[in-house]
Amino acid sequence: MGKLIQLANDTTKLFTIAGIAQDAPANSSIQYEVLIPNIAAPDYEKNIKERFNNQTHIMIMELSKQADVSQFEIKMNKWVKTYFTDPFKAEYGKDSKFDFNSMHWHMRPIANSHYNISRPWGHYTNAKNIYQLACLAIIILFIASLNYILLAVSNAASRLQEVGVRKVMGANRKSIIVQFWVETQLIVIIAVLAGLFLSKIFLPQFSRLMDSSFGLDDFSGKERQAVRAHDRQWRQLL
DSSP states (O other), X not given: OXXXXXXXXXXXXXXXXXXXXXXXXXXXXXOOXXXXXXXXXXXXXXXXXXXXXXXOSOOOOOOOTTOOHHHHHHHHHHHHHHHHHHHHHHXXXXXXXXXXXXXXXXXXXXXXXGGOOOSSOOSOOOXXXXXXXXXXXXXXXXXXXXXXXXXXHXXXXXXXXXXXXXXXXXXXXXXXXXXXXXXXXXXXXXXXXXXXXXXXXXXXXXXXXXXXXXXXXXXXXXXXXXXXXXXXXXXXXX
């Protein structure tokens, strides 16, 4: 902290280390190795006047809790029409379908940006894959439940004989119910343990198939807490 460093691709400037951050979690949408202020760029003034008006930068703003988002969006769009109309007309002026009066920006919570597939936002999660996996999980659970019910019904005849023998030997209704309940819970526990074991084995192959990174840690609260801590950390650095 506080030491001076020099970038390998720009030896004309020295930067002071103002903060050190841990590596971002793999499922965080904000990934970086180093943060450098834009004002340090040699063509900063030119970029502000030209490149920024072409919307080449991702803008992340943190509003105060008392701020009215709708009112802020109205003021922001007045500023957009002032500074962005001319560049847009120069770029899309030949397109007769482009309506410059309807041009506006939208405020979007950063949580929704995790599912943004736009090119500048490089790290995102495709919501379509999530819905497909959720539907697949529901179908598998439905088939498993249906199979269990059919197996239980098919075995009902043989279990009736068992229940009759137990009643003759003095078993009461409560003890028989407890026996069936314990058997069901044992089957569920064994099925869950077997599912976790198979998930541990086949999850890497499934991740490669889906071109994503899945892990059993994703189902714990530690990953979510790590992402929140990372988001707070980069906001403090900015």
